[in-house]
Amino acid sequence: MNKVQVFELITRHTCEVLPELENHEFKFEDSLRDLGANSIDRSEIVMMTLEALSLNIPMITIARAENMGELASILHEKL
Numbered sequence: 001m002n003k004v005q006v007f008e009l010i011t012r013h014t015c016e017v018l019p020e021l022e023n024h025e026f027k028f029e030d031s032l033r034d035l036g037a038n039s040i041d042r043s044e045i046v047m048m049t050l051e052a053l054s055l056n057i058p059m060i061t062i063a064r065a066e067n068m069g070e071l072a073s074i075l076h077e078k079l
Helices: 003-017 039-052 059-063 068-078
Strands: none
Touching: 003 039, 003 068, 039 068, 059 068
């Protein structure tokens, strides 16, 4: 799985948690917070993505991501 596929997985989970974003054109620079995801939403999106990728990594590793592209990069590196 490449970085773009990881990003697409994150966007799919984002739309599951925040259905109002279904028609949003996601960009790597998008921040989940800026898109309206509260801390519980963000946690759920990350956990769903980690589960889908069969990854078990410390949340502190993910916390440094400033946007969805950085999150995809971090997760892709751990695959």
